[in-house]
Amino acid sequence: MSEKPKTNPSQPRKLRDVAQWDRETDVAIVGFGGAGGCAAIEAADAGSSVIIFELASSSGGSTALSSAEIYMGGNGGTRVQQACGFEDTTEDMVTYMMMAAGPQADEEKIRNYCENSRAHFQWLVDIGVPFKDSFHQERAIMCLTDDGLLYTGSEKAYPFSQQARPCPRGHNLYVEGDNGGPLFMKIVTENVEKRDAISVDYETRALTLIVDEEERVVGLVIRQNQQELNVRARQGVILCAGGFVMNEEMIRKYAPMLTAGTEPIGNPGDTGSGILMGMSVGGAAINMHEGFISLPYYPPASMTRGIVINDKGQRFINEDVYHGRLGAFALRQQSDRIYFIVTVEQYGDYERVSYLGAQVAGTGETVKELEQELGLREGTLQQTLKVYNEDCTRGEDSICHKAAEWLEPLEPPLVALDITPGRGAFVPYFTLGGLDTLPSGEVVDAQRRVIPGLYAAGRTACGVVRRAEGYSSGMSVGDATFSGRMAGKQVASAERS
Amino acid sequence: MSEKPKTNPSQPRKLRDVAQWDRETDVAIVGFGGAGGCAAIEAADAGSSVIIFELASSSGGSTALSSAEIYMGGNGGTRVQQACGFEDTTEDMVTYMMMAAGPQADEEKIRNYCENSRAHFQWLVDIGVPFKDSFHQERAIMCLTDDGLLYTGSEKAYPFSQQARPCPRGHNLYVEGDNGGPLFMKIVTENVEKRDAISVDYETRALTLIVDEEERVVGLVIRQNQQELNVRARQGVILCAGGFVMNEEMIRKYAPMLTAGTEPIGNPGDTGSGILMGMSVGGAAINMHEGFISLPYYPPASMTRGIVINDKGQRFINEDVYHGRLGAFALRQQSDRIYFIVTVEQYGDYERVSYLGAQVAGTGETVKELEQELGLREGTLQQTLKVYNEDCTRGEDSICHKAAEWLEPLEPPLVALDITPGRGAFVPYFTLGGLDTLPSGEVVDAQRRVIPGLYAAGRTACGVVRRAEGYSSGMSVGDATFSGRMAGKQVASAERS
Numbered sequence: 001m002s003e004k005p006k007t008n009p010s011q012p013r014k015l016r017d018v019a020q021w022d023r024e025t026d027v028a029i030v031g032f033g034g035a036g037g038c039a040a041i042e043a044a045d046a047g048s049s050v051i052i053f054e055l056a057s058s059s060g061g062s063t064a065l066s067s068a069e070i071y072m073g074g075n076g077g078t079r080v081q082q083a084c085g086f087e088d089t090t091e092d093m094v095t096y097m098m099m100a101a102g103p104q105a106d107e108e109k110i111r112n113y114c115e116n117s118r119a120h121f122q123w124l125v126d127i128g129v130p131f132k133d134s135f136h137q138e139r140a141i142m143c144l145t146d147d148g149l150l151y152t153g154s155e156k157a158y159p160f161s162q163q164a165r166p167c168p169r170g171h172n173l174y175v176e177g178d179n180g181g182p183l184f185m186k187i188v189t190e191n192v193e194k195r196d197a198i199s200v201d202y203e204t205r206a207l208t209l210i211v212d213e214e215e216r217v218v219g220l221v222i223r224q225n226q227q228e229l230n231v232r233a234r235q236g237v238i239l240c241a242g243g244f245v246m247n248e249e250m251i252r253k254y255a256p257m258l259t260a261g262t263e264p265i266g267n268p269g270d271t272g273s274g275i276l277m278g279m280s281v282g283g284a285a286i287n288m289h290e291g292f293i294s295l296p297y298y299p300p301a302s303m304t305r306g307i308v309i310n311d312k313g314q315r316f317i318n319e320d321v322y323h324g325r326l327g328a329f330a331l332r333q334q335s336d337r338i339y340f341i342v343t344v345e346q347y348g349d350y351e352r353v354s355y356l357g358a359q360v361a362g363t364g365e366t367v368k369e370l371e372q373e374l375g376l377r378e379g380t381l382q383q384t385l386k387v388y389n390e391d392c393t394r395g396e397d398s399i400c401h402k403a404a405e406w407l408e409p410l411e412p413p414l415v416a417l418d419i420t421p422g423r424g425a426f427v428p429y430f431t432l433g434g435l436d437t438l439p440s441g442e443v444v445d446a447q448r449r450v451i452p453g454l455y456a457a458g459r460t461a462c463g464v465v466r467r468a469e470g471y472s473s474g475m476s477v478g479d480a481t482f483s484g485r486m487a488g489k490q491v492a493s494a495e496r497s
Numbered sequence: 498m499s500e501k502p503k504t505n506p507s508q509p510r511k512l513r514d515v516a517q518w519d520r521e522t523d524v525a526i527v528g529f530g531g532a533g534g535c536a537a538i539e540a541a542d543a544g545s546s547v548i549i550f551e552l553a554s555s556s557g558g559s560t561a562l563s564s565a566e567i568y569m570g571g572n573g574g575t576r577v578q579q580a581c582g583f584e585d586t587t588e589d590m591v592t593y594m595m596m597a598a599g600p601q602a603d604e605e606k607i608r609n610y611c612e613n614s615r616a617h618f619q620w621l622v623d624i625g626v627p628f629k630d631s632f633h634q635e636r637a638i639m640c641l642t643d644d645g646l647l648y649t650g651s652e653k654a655y656p657f658s659q660q661a662r663p664c665p666r667g668h669n670l671y672v673e674g675d676n677g678g679p680l681f682m683k684i685v686t687e688n689v690e691k692r693d694a695i696s697v698d699y700e701t702r703a704l705t706l707i708v709d710e711e712e713r714v715v716g717l718v719i720r721q722n723q724q725e726l727n728v729r730a731r732q733g734v735i736l737c738a739g740g741f742v743m744n745e746e747m748i749r750k751y752a753p754m755l756t757a758g759t760e761p762i763g764n765p766g767d768t769g770s771g772i773l774m775g776m777s778v779g780g781a782a783i784n785m786h787e788g789f790i791s792l793p794y795y796p797p798a799s800m801t802r803g804i805v806i807n808d809k810g811q812r813f814i815n816e817d818v819y820h821g822r823l824g825a826f827a828l829r830q831q832s833d834r835i836y837f838i839v840t841v842e843q844y845g846d847y848e849r850v851s852y853l854g855a856q857v858a859g860t861g862e863t864v865k866e867l868e869q870e871l872g873l874r875e876g877t878l879q880q881t882l883k884v885y886n887e888d889c890t891r892g893e894d895s896i897c898h899k900a901a902e903w904l905e906p907l908e909p910p911l912v913a914l915d916i917t918p919g920r921g922a923f924v925p926y927f928t929l930g931g932l933d934t935l936p937s938g939e940v941v942d943a944q945r946r947v948i949p950g951l952y953a954a955g956r957t958a959c960g961v962v963r964r965a966e967g968y969s970s971g972m973s974v975g976d977a978t979f980s981g982r983m984a985g986k987q988v989a990s991a992e993r994s
Contacts, residue, residue, distance in 0.1 A: 010779060010942050011712070103753035159831075215508070250943070253783050253933070256600035276943055280779060282507060286750050289786035312896045314811045317831060332829040334656075334814060334897075377895040383880045398874040399809045400831075436750070445507050446747070446773055 007207040007228060009276040013221050015212040021219070022229035025051045027491050028220055029238045030206040030274055033061015033267075034068075034477055035458025035484035036240035037188035039441075041127065042488030044197040048235055052192070053204045053222055055269045059189045060182075062242055062266045062430075062459070063477055067142040068180035069152055070481065071474035073169035075118035079125070080148040080171060083133035088167040090114050095164035096155060100470025104287055106462075112439040113464045113482055120482050121171065127191045129184060130174035139301035141323065141355070141473065142180075143172040153472025154322040158401035170474040184477070209237060209277050209454070217281060217453030218497055234496040236453040238441065238487045240480075243431040243459035244272025245291075254288035254433060260331055260421045261293050261429030266459075270431075274460035278435040281454060284446040287462045288433030292471050294327040295419050295427060296355045297340060303350070305408045306342030307388060308419070310335035313371070313380025315388070318402040328469040331421060337361075339374060340417040341381075347415045358425040361418035370414050385410055432471075434462040441487025455491050457483040505705060506773040510718050510727075512709040518716070519726035522548040524988050525717055526735045527703040527771055530558015530764075531565075531974055532955025532981035533737035534685035536938075538624065539985030541694040545732055549689070550701040550719055552766045556686045557679075559739055559763045559927075559956070560974055564639040565677035566649055567978065568971035570666035572615035576622070577645040577668060580630035585664040587611050592661035593652060597967025601784055603959075609936040610961045610979055617979050618668065624688045626681060627671035636798035638820065638852070638970065639677075640669040650969025651819040655898035667971040681974070706734060706774050706951070714778060714950030715994055731993040733950040735938065735984045737977075740928040740956035741769025742788075751785040751930060757828055757918045758790050758926030763956075767928075771957035775932040778951060781943040784959045785930030789968050791824040792916050792924060793852045794837060800847065802905045803839030804885060805916070807832035810868070810877025812885070815899040825965040828918060834858075836871060837914040838878075844912045855922040858915035867911050882907055927973075931959040938984025952988050954980040 007013070027043045029036045032054035040050045072078055074090035081088050093114045098105050125131070136147035143150050152170030154160050173180040192198050201224065210219040210230065219232040244250040245264040250272045252259065264270075279285050297303050297319075304320050310333045317329040330338045339361060342350075364370025371381040389409040391397050397407055419425050434456065435443050441455040463479035465471055524540045526533045529551035537547045569575055571587035578585050590611040595602050622628070633644035640647050649667025651657050670677040689695050698721065707716040707727065716729040741747040742761040747769045749756065761767075776782050794800050794816075801817050807830045814826040827835045836858060839847075861867025868878040886906040888894050894904060916922045931953065932940050938952040960976035962968060 008944070010944055010946070103749075103756050249945075252600075253781070253943075259600050272943075279776075279781075279943060282777060284750070284776075287786075289784075312811070312813075314809070314813075316809075316811075316813075329829075329831060332826075334826060377884065379880075379884065380896070383876075387874065387876065399877070446750075446769075446776060447505070447507055448746075449507070 007221055009208050009273045010280045012209045012211045012280050015210060015218060018210055018230045020230065021232040023051065023231040025049050025231065025233055026235045026496060027238065028053065028231050028233035029240055030220070031061060031240035031242060031269070032059040032200060033240060033242065033458060034063030034184065034188065034480040036061070037185070037192055038481045038484035039238050039240060039457055039488035040198045041191050041195065042485045043492045044195045046489060046492030048197065048492040050198040051231070052198065052200045053206050054200060054202050055205050057202050060185050060267070062270065063480060064181045064185040065267055066181040066477055067178050067473070068173055068184040068477050069142065069474035070124070070171045071152065071169050071472055071478035072117045072121045072171050073167055074114045078118050078121040078171065080131050080133050081167070084135035084149050086167050088169065089165070092164045092167060093117065093169065096160055097464060099160055099163060100472065101464065101466040102470060104466045106464070109439045110464050123485065124481070128187045131171055132174040135168065136172070139298055139304060141296055141298065142178050144177055146174050146176050148172055148174060152474050154325055156403055157321045158318050161403070170472070206241065206273065206277070209281055211281055215281065216497070217451065235494040236455055236491040238455040238457060238491055239274040239278055239435070239460045240458045240484060241274025241460050242266060242270040243434060244270060244275060245430045246270040247272040255291050255431055257289065257331065258291045258293055258429045258431070260427065262427045263429070265428045265430040274456065275434055278443050278454065278456055278460070281451055282445045283443040283451055283454065284436040285433060286436045287466050290432040290467055291429050292324050292432060292468050293331065293427060293429040294324040294468065295330055295425060296323045297326065297419065298323065299353045300348045300350055302346040302348050303340065303342060304406045305346050306340055307410065309339050309341060309381065309384060311337045311376070313376045313384050315384060315400050318397065318400040320402045320406045322472055324468045324471040327427065330419065337418060338420045340419050341410065342415050343410055344413050344415060356419065356425050358417040358419045360415060362416045364412055364414050366412050367414065370416055374416055431459065432466055434460050437461045439486060440490040441483060442490060455487040457487040506770045507777045509706045509708045509777050512707060512715060515707055515727045517727065518729040520548065520728040522546050522728065522730055523732040523993060524735065525550065525728050525730035526737055527717070528558060528737035528739060528766070529556040529697060530737060530739065530955060531560030531681065531685065531977040533558070534682070534689055535978045535981035536735050536737060536954055536985035537695045538688050538692065539982045540989045541692045543986060543989030545694065545989040547695040548728070549695065549697045550703050551697060551699050552702050554699050557682050557764070559767065560977060561678045561682040562764055563678040563974055564675050564970070565670055565681040565974050566639065566971035567621070567668045568649065568666050568969055568975035569614045569618045569668050570664055571611045575615050575618040575668065577628050577630050578664070581632035581646050583664050585666065586662070589661045589664060590614065590666065593657055594961060596657055596660060597969065598961065598963040599967060601963045603961070606936045607961050620982065621978070625684045628668055629671040632665065633669070636795055636801060638793055638795065639675050641674055643671050643673050645669055645671065649971045651822055653900055654818045655815050658900070667969070703738065703770065703774070706778055708778055712778065713994070714948065732991040733952055733988040735952040735954060735988055736771040736775055736932070736957045737955045737981060738771025738957050739763060739767040740931060741767060741772060742927045743767040744769040752788050752928055754786065754828065755788045755790055755926045755928070757924065759924040760926070762925045762927040771953065772931055775940050775951065775953055775957070779942045779948055780940040780951065781933040782930060783933045784963050787929040787964055788926050789821050789929060789965050790828065790924060790926040791821040791965065792827055792922060793820045794823065794916065795820065796850045797845050797847055799843040799845050800837065800839060801903045802843050803837055804907065806836050806838060806878065806881060808834045808873070810873045810881050812881060812897050815894065815897040817899045817903045819969055821965045821968040824924065827916065834915060835917045837916050838907065839912055840907055841910050841912060853916065853922050855914040855916045857912060859913045860910060862910050864909060864911065867913055871913055928956065929963055931957050934958045936983060937987040938980060939987060952984040954984040
């Protein structure tokens, strides 16, 4: 053990080994992204003093790198939803999010998120986040216009649409281009800076937690200017240090499915240190195997009119789902290849606007020609297209249940893109596992007992979104900001130790 | 915190809170199944004193409830393999097991297992485990004859057979009927009892670990006759307490995929307490989401000649794979129903010999009639069968790559069984996650640093087998007995504290 670093996130420091407190605060927050910023604002507004410790030299986290779409609705609809003519219900939102999370859903957390979602919208507006009352019609991964609302998930797609009335819930900031993240964090940072009760220490690494004899978290050890300092947190510590997508060893160990991806999505601080710190004091890390992994096949939205097949020439997923769901199902096939088949017209400006970067695997003046070029068993793609085209004419996809609005017979000439993960296509990924928390943000152990003094939010916690196959854009920043607020409020109500 | 039980597996006892040692031993072992028994024998034979603490009133664990097939081979072949004419190689065995474990494979552990597998066979023979030098030809989940060797996995099936030369590695004890488990544990127990250095305390619950100031595990707290006792373990504690399949809350939290199963496979002590104890001192629990989950569709072996389809009328898996692999892929389909289609002849004595219990969903004098009865889209099953039957005639399954020996055209009348999980079929499951260990059995933390004094084996550890889709019968008892031995040897070499 002698060669190991003295202070590391997996070994909490004992209070008895703390010679003196170098800093004192009511609330210590690790990480200044969307979660940490919102947690700080709520804690300060409830009367606590707060220090945020941020590894980087400025605020931002992964929220600033994102589009900052925010998944909100229910309760009759947010102001934007209502202005655009959508009357969302809490039950539809709960049903959708429960289906999205599947068997690992945390219903209590999802209900809390949905029931308070319109209020969360209002809170964001109150701190100055601008949303335009306009609806973006086109199918998009991110909104490049300044429209305030769009569909960002699989709400209109099978099987979700069978059980929850579809409603758009992706709220986009009032800004042109993919600039929501920087704007959002600018607003949050301004809100933090104008509160005297909050101070921010940049270029500061949180090393490990400090626990007392009763295993209560009473502070943390930080490193600043090459010095280790002991920080006392009288009310508690909130871990908002992101996920572990940048930690290759943890990915291999906990989320090996993600090794099929090509591009980790996050910031360099997403090393899992927050999760490890929580685990070191008994916090349960759950859903660690899951992650977002995707084949971002639109734009152009016209790709949705194409079909995806495996090496058996079979369709296996409705192509109008969210791109992450398509990616998840593509990875589950026992198949050497996955192809996206489109007409030349649907291919359209793919090369200019696509993020996917998949290469053309074949073209055909006839279906048979394409079938041969792809090395598919004779008759398989022909049969698949025969059935599909008949279904398009009838207006009902009997095989995969793609919505009628996307059904259009595929007439040659056809183009096949090789979207097999590992064959050149862009396959982004990030983690969806983290510390198990109550809706309040309190970290719990494997038997769901609260660990006193410890809170987590954002990707360090395991939030409302739990699976690639149920992901919708806006759920991460939605969860980060909302869970940050919950933790900030809760810690501010704790007694000072 | 006041209402919580004073002693629980998630909170280790501090050495300073130990007033006196009630028992002392070199090695304390929690659990007397296959892993615990083999660990005790090795530790004692290396000169350590051992106490095994077992919750039940007799030895056995899940090993005694199993068929006790043991997955062994490589190194030119075990005595039984060689006698039956199979010359296994270590590299083929490593390749197969690496494919089976997939991206979460622990190569170091698999190599150690395979390289020492023939020696493990010999060790078992030396303690008195009998194997007959005979090969069981028929495809079976468990061997009901006394034959010593059979194929128990997907060795001969695509894609495994493409990369690793098939070889049978399932070793079955020399006993008629499904009686391997009880016989195996009888032999292990006799070996334990005849060693003076080992004592066994039955009806004893391990409550929690005891750690010193340096976080070294130095003993454990047990409960016997309603009394809590402190046990000093001078060399270390080995956790062999099984998995967590009987802990519904842990299943929901960590392995929600398994909630699709109908029957947990294990013993009542599989509550995860060993894993929780390891986690409480910083041990990393890995692969916790994974489990064995199966549709045990054979016997009769003739079912292998049938085909499995989803609600699109598509095949998606070669039907000659191990039943767990078929189960895993069935669960991954976006499909309301999964059917097994067989001819009346293949159906054979299904009702008498099958474990599956799936109900007949439809029959058809023609394919079209069956297609209608199952509510499949017109033409889909007809096309699937047309292609399949052509492929059978050609002797090559171009769609799913089922081996030629199982290809036989399906001629009506046909029977369809509804094997959709949740619709009546027997879907057994157990967990495959546990404490991360080195090949030596030493438990490591999330950063792979050894936790001094702590060892784990069997299902409490995360062993060589990691996925339902790569499972083979015999891997669990193989891993339990081998990993138990590794831990027993390692702990016996530790310095006494």
